[in-house]
Amino acid sequence: MTKVVEISPTTRLEGHSKLTLKVDDQGIVERGDWLSITPVRGIEKLAIGKTMEQVPKIASRVCGICPIAHTLASTEAMEASIGCEIPTDAKLLRVILHAANRLHSIALHNILILPDFYIPGTETKFNPFANEQPARSVMARIVRIREIGQTIGAIAGGEAIHPSNPRIGGMYHNVSPRAKQKMADLAKEGLVLAHEQMEFMLEVIRNMQNREFVEVAGKQIPLPKTLGYHNQGVMATSPMYGSSSLDEKPTWDFARWKETRPWDWYMGEVTIDLEDPSYPLGGTTKIGTKANPQMEACTGVPTYDGQPVEVGPRARLSSFKNFDEKGTFAQHIARQMEYPDCCYTILKCLDNLNTSGKVLADHIPLGDGSMGWAANEAPRGTNVHLARVKDGKVLWYEMLVPTTWNFPTCSRALTGAPWQIAEMVVRGYDPCVSCATHMIVVNEEEKIVAQKLMQW
């Protein structure tokens, strides 16, 4: 008989989300819903009427983890709307900033997922905070990779957390030859560490993939080989940076995107009738509690070609590098494989960077209200910002962030997993829930917006 169990809130990810799961007698998920319960904040509404310089600053405050991805996507959406091409050296600095951000983000995610994994050859789960080896040297390497990523980001982007250097039309400043050299030295050191860390993580993940069982709260839970498999497609715009509507051949298609409402996708009201007080961090939701994912979900459901899609490292690697593995472990493997690419990208950009080149466009138009979009391949996946700018003011703004794309896809990927390891499936997406939580477009409004956009 189907029972309903709920894990709320989920842990070791960014933001507040929960899992409402219908499970069979063996505890295998028949139908799962993963949804954001972070309060809706309405950044898109706040942006209307602000200047095109202000909005990227506002967008960068949506979340504490992703300021760099949002600053870049938002700035470039404005540039796409006003039709402003930026100088090559400005673009190179942005790519360096972007790659450095991804480098430290992968390392951060390593800390979040390692407690799910075993130290290869042992029955001991990895505790990043343990005083013994291998934890100490792995953590020291992770911290150094993050330091390197943040320092390169601070040099190219002006600041380590909220980048101050990007602006509409390019960048405020180029870097000095000495700063360029420092970034190159750090990227070379980072490359060695990134390779080591990738090799380590791949061993840990492959070891886990070969296991039959994992321990959760003292119980042995079977580990399916198809953990996290789903039949939704993948979406990626570039292996590293992204695309925009200014590109000669854009790799994202506005016409294929449609936002639908959560009640088309999530389950209706259910009553919790399965409970496990021993589940880590305070047990699952109490029996008798009502849950209503349709009404509680705080995100819209974006679709591409009429279906939710997966975005992120696995989507990038399967779109551009013939990576053909599926499921949760494939997502982890793909993410580690992006480690060295970040450093190679930084080094390649530095090779081409002219420190005396100009970094600001000669002419920055004020915009005529045309729709422009920019897609940025953030650590967690495709981050699309769309804007209409007229006379320097933002008329319309929309953010389609990676985790919003992944919410409905991941919900489908939960089917077939024992409920006790459902959170492992969620963590495979490296979710950032706060970013994903926006205004829900109501039907009437949506129609009007869609019709108007068709004419532009």
Add this chain to the structure above:
Amino acid sequence: METLYSEIVVAGCGNPLYADDGLGPAVVERLKDLELPENVTVVDAGLGGPHFIFTLLNPKSTKTLIIVDIADFGGEPGELRWLTVDELPVGSYRDAHSWDLTEPLQYIKDDIRIRVLACQKKYVSAPDMVIGITDEVQKAIPGAVSEILKEIGMKYETA
């Protein structure tokens, strides 16, 4: 290993989209307009403090961490007060994404001197987004700047 970080790190925490919560970044903005000694790094930590600040510190090179943020210590709106880590109640100093900042601060307080400059809030709009710091808290900004300058050992006359 080459150390990347300076002796004194000043971190302005908070989110300008939540009204008075924007104080930290606003103080940082003022500090950046000033010429500061080379051993000082001023960083707009935004709401990413717990995730990002700790990789900006290195016990080998960092001696002092100064945090600027709003707080609710029952004072008059705009009142400034220096707090120690032990005065921060555990769990009350959470960022929007539930990564506790107090616990990691407790871990490092023996290696790095931590000073917290708290300003009594008047209005924090979270979860709604409101841009703009209230007048009372706005008026505290010059005071906060000079407090920090004193703390880092600079005599800087503010008008």
